[in-house]
Amino acid sequence: MTSTTPVRVLIVGAGAVGTWLAYRFARAGHQVTVVGRPRYVQAVQERGLGLIEAGEGETASFVREVQAVADLATLQGQSFDLVALTMKAYDVDAAVEELSRLGIRFRWPLVLIQNGVGVEEMVSEKLWRGAALCLCATRAMTQVEPALVRMDSPRGGVVLAPTAPGQPVEEVAALFREAGFQNVRTHDDHRSVRWSKLLLNLVGGAQSAILDCTPPQMYRDRRLVALTLESMQEAIAVMRRLGVRPIPLPSYPAHLFVFLAEVLPAWLAQPIILRLVARGRGAKVPAIQQDLMRGKKRLEVEVMNGAVSSYGKQAGVPTPVNDVLYRTLSGIARGDIPWDEFRGKPERLLAAVEARRKELAAAPRGGGPFRALWRWLAYQMGISKTW
Structure with missing residues (x-):
């Protein structure tokens, strides 16, 4: 039980992350409401929310002091202290509209927990500047069944960041710490947080989905590993043009990814980066691939590889690898491109990327490793304000 006064918490989006948040806050004695599908609501009503800690086999702990509803409309006009949106990025727009239409009020800014970049900016435009926290x-976690989540690793943590000056980031972070969340940090720039996490998300996800293979299978093909490194290098180039600094995240040193990808030769950087990522992900099928296998028409690739492509175009940075990954995976999801054209055919994907490179007539990334090393050191020492 938390030592502070219980707060009213609303979790919209009852997947693995939503269940994890709801469980922790309910366990700490807060008044938690979760919005989920009918099967989820039924599971909560029958046995409560369950969580299996990493390393504890299949032994689950349950908490029953939770309200679960299948329709957000049942909460019309109500007020909450904390509202967290945990659905996929492409569903946030509709959720924000529904919250606004129903007059559901929140004391702290909306807490957005999505992969990819650009979601906070969208919410700020739709509501008001400072309406959201990142x-x-x-x-790493897996939804075993409705309302039951398994933590796959003890590693990792949480980072909160403001989207506007004066937001109560430390106050919200304190609430998370008191509720039992481990390794809770804050940072002053949400763009650095989102783009740094994006570098992790870019490692293999879209390629595994397009080729319908597991990450370990993909990592055994050096050509595909090189393609992964190139997609990261494109994102890093876009970050630099936008003035977004990479930062270390809990268990994922994104700033080190940047150093390795830019300074070390590819044959040395690739195995180190993959080892760092695999430490948390292992052989787990990426969420984006799972969604494609379920037949979903929209995927998070829009705010991942698609964001790199879009921001790159705006900033004048060529992004041929991310262009192809985004267009191909989106096309497969919509049904415009038969999945069998790429399933198990890495040569087909590599050929598409090469064609895009020629189309862009992209010049080599200038500077070389020595200039990249100097740029990095100059930034770290304060000699240069841009990295």
């Missing part, structure tokens, strides 16, 4: 979670 939350990045680097804990």
Whole structure:
């Protein structure tokens, strides 16, 4: 039980992350309401929310002091202290509209917990500047069944960041710490948080989905590993043009990824980066691939590889690898491109990327490793304000 006064918490989006948040806050004695599908609501009503800690086999702990509803409309006009949106990025727009239409009020800014970049900006445009807080979670977890989540690793943590001056980031972070969340940090720039997590998300996800293979299978093909490194290098180039600094996240040193990808030769950087990522992900099928297998028409690739492509175009940075990954995976999801054209055919994907490179007539990334090393050191020592 928390030592502070219980607060009213609303979790919209009852997947693995939503269940994890709801469980922790309910366990700490807060008044938690979760919005989920009918099967989820039924599971909560029958046995409560369950969580299996990493390393504890299949032994689950349950908390029953939770309200679960299948329709957000049942909460019309109500007020909450904390509202967290945990659905996929492409569903946030509709959720925000529904919250506004129903007159659901919140004391602290909306807490957004999505992969990819650009969601906070969208919410700020739709509501008001400072309407949202950024939350990045680097804990690996799996939804075993409705309302039961398993933590796959003890590593990782949570990072909260403001989207406007004066937001109560430390106050919200304190609430998370008191509720039992481990390794809770804050940072002053939500863009650095989102783009740093994006570098992790870019490692293999879209390629595994397009080729319908597991990450370990993909990592055995050096050509595909090189493609992954190139997609990261494109994102890093866009970050630099936008003035977004990479930062270390709990268990994922994104700033080190940047150093390795830019300074070390590819044959040395690739295995180190993959080892760092695999430490948390293992052989787990990426969420974006799972969604494609379920037949979903929209995927998080829009705010991942698609964001790199879009921001790159705006900033004048060529992004041929991310262009192809985004267009191909989106096309497969919509049904415009038969999945069998790429399933198990890495040569087909590599050829598409090469064609895009020629189309852009992209010049080599200038500077070389020595200039990249100097740029990094100059920034770290304060000699240069841009990295």
